[in-house]
Amino acid sequence: MAGKKDLEKLRRRKRRKQRIIRATVHAFVWLGMAVLYYLGFSVFFDTPFEYQLKHSTDRLRREYTELAQRYDSLQMVLGNLTDRDRSVFRTLFESEPYDFDSEYEQHQSATYEKIIGRSTRQLKRELREGVAAMEKQLDELNDTYLELQCLIDSAGRGCNNIPAIQPVINKQLTLLTASYGMRIHPFYKTLQSHQGVDYTIPEGSRVFATADGVVRDVALRNSTQGQTVVIDHGNGYETSYGHLSKIHVRKGQTVRRGDIIALSGDTGLSLAPHLHYEVRFNGMRVDPIHYFFMELSPTEYQRLMRIAQTGMQSFD
Numbered sequence: 001m002a003g004k005k006d007l008e009k010l011r012r013r014k015r016r017k018q019r020i021i022r023a024t025v026h027a028f029v030w031l032g033m034a035v036l037y038y039l040g041f042s043v044f045f046d047t048p049f050e051y052q053l054k055h056s057t058d059r060l061r062r063e064y065t066e067l068a069q070r071y072d073s074l075q076m077v078l079g080n081l082t083d084r085d086r087s088v089f090r091t092l093f094e095s096e097p098y099d100f101d102s103e104y105e106q107h108q109s110a111t112y113e114k115i116i117g118r119s120t121r122q123l124k125r126e127l128r129e130g131v132a133a134m135e136k137q138l139d140e141l142n143d144t145y146l147e148l149q150c151l152i153d154s155a156g157r158g159c160n161n162i163p164a165i166q167p168v169i170n171k172q173l174t175l176l177t178a179s180y181g182m183r184i185h186p187f188y189k190t191l192q193s194h195q196g197v198d199y200t201i202p203e204g205s206r207v208f209a210t211a212d213g214v215v216r217d218v219a220l221r222n223s224t225q226g227q228t229v230v231i232d233h234g235n236g237y238e239t240s241y242g243h244l245s246k247i248h249v250r251k252g253q254t255v256r257r258g259d260i261i262a263l264s265g266d267t268g269l270s271l272a273p274h275l276h277y278e279v280r281f282n283g284m285r286v287d288p289i290h291y292f293f294m295e296l297s298p299t300e301y302q303r304l305m306r307i308a309q310t311g312m313q314s315f316d
Helices: 002-044 048-093 100-116 120-161 298-308
Strands: 176-178 181-184 191-194 197-199 206-208 213-219 227-232 237-247 260-264 275-281 284-286
Touching: 176 298, 213 237, 227 260
Parallel strands: none
Antiparallel strands: 176 197, 181 191, 197 275, 206 260, 213 227, 227 237, 237 260, 237 275, 275 284
């Protein structure tokens, strides 16, 4: 009897174990099927979130394509405008326009390439050396300033006889159209020395004496310079103002810096209304731009020099 009970217990235990194994196998099968179903669904179908993300990405891609096309179109228009401006510059001034931005970018790029490969120790050492060099240069500039101040004090009122302002009102620095140097002659079409500066201003604009002096010559005859005023400043300096329309001074008259001596015009051999201005020192014509120091700040002087370097067309 006891043997039958033990045998029944073993059978029940075996059946329980089989059911557990069968349930475990079924669970793994269902889990595998669920994973396979999910993977298959993910491959062929999108979840709502994925659907939204995908369509959002498609929308952004379309907008990017449209913006890229607009950018290319604007770049083309800008390039056409630049080419047209350069063509107009060549037609008006018969010279190649000067590209400052390109040179600045090239300089910046070269500086960056030079710095990027250096170590921190090298950069610190170069920075210390640069600061020391600047301090030395500052001391030298301070000494030079003191020397100049002494010279100015010793010169006294003689400073008023040095041409030191522009002969016309040019606060925006936009009226200078031809600088000192070799330029294409507007009529002969040959390269000639232009020994002054040209200001393109409306006829009848005021012309000022650039320093104290005495009017040495008033030319009313029909010459290449047209009506001209020459002022002797008594210290080796002379200034000349050409192509005038009306003269307000006479020969031998004393003038002060800033006095209105004439009105600009288009007399003589002139391409358009403008003022031709010259500075002479001991009989030699010099670049007038270097004699605007009373009126221009260092930054304005540098800007005017950059304008003068663009190889402009003279008007006489």
